[in-house]
Amino acid sequence: MARKKQYIEAEVVxxxxxxxxxxxxxxxxxxxxxxxxxxxxxSIYASFGNKHGLFLESIKCYKNKTRSLFEDFRNxxxxxxxxxxxxxxxxxxxxxxxxxxxxxxxxxxxxxxxSGDQIIAEQMIIFMDNLKQLFLEKLRMDPTKDEATIxxxxxxxxxxxxxxxxxxxxxxxxEIEDYIEMTFKNI
Numbered sequence: 001m002a003r004k005k006q007y008i009e010a011e012v013v014x015x016x017x018x019x020x021x022x023x024x025x026x027x028x029x030x031x032x033x034x035x036x037x038x039x040x041x042x043s044i045y046a047s048f049g050n051k052h053g054l055f056l057e058s059i060k061c062y063k064n065k066t067r068s069l070f071e072d073f074r075n076x077x078x079x080x081x082x083x084x085x086x087x088x089x090x091x092x093x094x095x096x097x098x099x100x101x102x103x104x105x106x107x108x109x110x111x112x113x114x115s116g117d118q119i120i121a122e123q124m125i126i127f128m129d130n131l132k133q134l135f136l137e138k139l140r141m142d143p144t145k146d147e148a149t150i151x152x153x154x155x156x157x158x159x160x161x162x163x164x165x166x167x168x169x170x171x172x173x174x175e176i177e178d179y180i181e182m183t184f185k186n187i
Contacts, residue, residue: 009047010061012037017058017065021104024111025055052119059123062104069093073134079141083157084184086134090161091168091176106165132158139187153187 019036020028030041030051037044048054069089076082090103101107105127112120135154139145145153160183167179 005043005047007037007039007043012039012047013054013057013061016054017061017104020055020058021062021101021107024107025051026111056119056123059104059108059120063127066090066093070130070134076138077141079138080184080187083135083138083187084180087161087164087180087183091164091180102169103165106162109162110166128158131161156186157183 015037016033019032023032028051030044033044033051033054034040044051044054048057069086072089073082073086076085078085105124108120109124109128112124115121132154135157136150139150139153164176164179164183167176171179
């Protein structure tokens with residue numbers, strides 16, 4: 001008979017997500033995961049297959065954690081102002097949870113950029129494509145913009161969002177606010 005899990009999977013994934021968010025995938029060891037999650041390697045392997053499987057679950061957890069942020073953004077009807085608010089809101093989530101480590105997806109995107117890991121690459125491409133589509137949708141609310149300008153601005157905003165995620169790891173609140181304000185002076 002299989003043993004009953006002595007832990008709640010969602011809780012240990014949340015702990016792993018926080019650790020990966022803080023340290024990155026490569027720097028996070030199995031020993032660190034055991035300690036943070038409060039379970040042993042056997043349980044990690046039994047539930048998630050390996051560290052990579054646990055990391056994928058952590059990415060899903062992060063996406064669930066930020067789902068309401070994206071839903072609010074998707075449902076907003078004020079165009080460029082909605083994008084600007086999304087930038088502010090995405091930084092606020094990190095500050096609320098005491099997490100000064102930027103965006104887990106952007107961190108992962110940077111860490112795995114040249115790794116050849118197709119599963120992670122696919123997850124990152126989907127995330128970035130969805131974000132770009134939201135930017136395009138909001139920019140198209142301005143009837144004075146032509147399609148070429150909209151595409152250039154969406155690309156610019158996607159890169160600016162990466163920059164914001166990196167800046168939120170090291171810059172203070174005033175510097176981040178100035179970055180956001182200056183970004184939207186160009187839109």
